[in-house]
Amino acid sequence: MALYGIHPIVPTPFDDAGRIDVESIQRLARFLVERSVHGVAVLGVMGEAHKLSETEQQQVIAGFRSALPETIELVVGVRAGGTDPAVLAARTAAQLGATALLVGPPTIQSDDAIFTYYRRIGEAVELPLIVHDYPASTGILMTAPLLARMYREIDNVHYVKLEDPPTGPKIAKLQDLAGIDFGVFGALGGALAFEELDRGAVGIMTGFAYPEWLLDIYHRYQSGDVDGAARVFYDVLPLIRFEFQPGLGVSLRKHILVRRGVIATPRVRHPGMEADPATLRHLDRILEHLRGRGYAV
Numbered sequence: 001m002a003l004y005g006i007h008p009i010v011p012t013p014f015d016d017a018g019r020i021d022v023e024s025i026q027r028l029a030r031f032l033v034e035r036s037v038h039g040v041a042v043l044g045v046m047g048e049a050h051k052l053s054e055t056e057q058q059q060v061i062a063g064f065r066s067a068l069p070e071t072i073e074l075v076v077g078v079r080a081g082g083t084d085p086a087v088l089a090a091r092t093a094a095q096l097g098a099t100a101l102l103v104g105p106p107t108i109q110s111d112d113a114i115f116t117y118y119r120r121i122g123e124a125v126e127l128p129l130i131v132h133d134y135p136a137s138t139g140i141l142m143t144a145p146l147l148a149r150m151y152r153e154i155d156n157v158h159y160v161k162l163e164d165p166p167t168g169p170k171i172a173k174l175q176d177l178a179g180i181d182f183g184v185f186g187a188l189g190g191a192l193a194f195e196e197l198d199r200g201a202v203g204i205m206t207g208f209a210y211p212e213w214l215l216d217i218y219h220r221y222q223s224g225d226v227d228g229a230a231r232v233f234y235d236v237l238p239l240i241r242f243e244f245q246p247g248l249g250v251s252l253r254k255h256i257l258v259r260r261g262v263i264a265t266p267r268v269r270h271p272g273m274e275a276d277p278a279t280l281r282h283l284d285r286i287l288e289h290l291r292g293r294g295y296a297v
Contacts, residue, residue, distance in 0.1 A: 003100060003159060005038030006214045007075055009046040009207040011254050012060055013263040020059050023262040031066035031262045039073030040064060041102055045137050046207035047252055051269040065097035068269045079104030082246045087124045094125045102161060104132040115150060122154045129156050134163035144170055155185035160181040161205050169190055171199040188212055189244030194233040197221045198230040208240060209256035228268055235293055239286050251275040
């Protein structure tokens with residue numbers, strides 16, 4: 001199985017009482033299928049996985065898998081402070097229908113420990129592993145040589161979701177060390193999506209609330225319309241920038257999805273930040289600008 005293209009990292013919808021909103025999960029799945037995404041990624045940073053119980057995490061995985069056609073890949077986020085619970089979470093995700101795992105590193109800054117953690121997860125499941133390289137979130141630095149070693153020596157480490165800026169030079173370094181078959185997914189809200197595709201990324205895996213625009217950029221680039229891809233990217237970059245604000249990104253994306261009729265509430269679980277009225281006014285200004293440029297918002 002080869003992963004490529006646009007894989008939105010989706011939020012976990014909650015109802016007004018703070019419970020998992022299964023109906024919103026189903027609408028969100030249909031919304032993404034209608035836009036012809038290549039895959040869907042759940043329980044990432046955007047999915048507030050660290051604020052969910054194990055039972056709730058399983059409910060989210062099962063909810064999306066049941067609502068998605070078999071042709072749509074389901075990438076499930078896995079991370080734990082210890083190797084044993086990470087292995088258990090990986091096995092559970094596989095049993096619930098995951099087709100790939102987005103695996104964050106353990107909470108220890110040791111190359112040997114990190115390598116063993118990924119090796120043991122790889123031995124426990126037969127799914128492709130996507131290494132989540134996001135030190136701003138995980139607090140763990142993974143060097144290009146370590147990532148290349150994992151690709152060479154762990155059979156099902158096939159991809160990296162690269163969120164360690166500057167991403168362009170690190171993509172180049174990985175290509176030098178591991179070859180072009182080590183698939184890189186761009187992320188960071190899509191803030192460098194065009195440049196990452198131009199460096200050889202196989203796709204973008206991020207939580208941007210207008211996945212159809214990332215799909216437009218991707219398809220234009222892949223078809224050879226590089227200038228067209230750049231033009232769309234430069235047009236929508238103000239919203240990408242605004243959405244990706246640390247602390248507020250989940251709330252902003254949920255507000256947009258509520259406005260688009262996809263999920264019922266913009267609720268974020270405590271202690272997550274909620275967008276205040278001034279922030280939402282600034283969001284409105286950007287959307288109005290994009291509307292004036294001919295984009296459907």
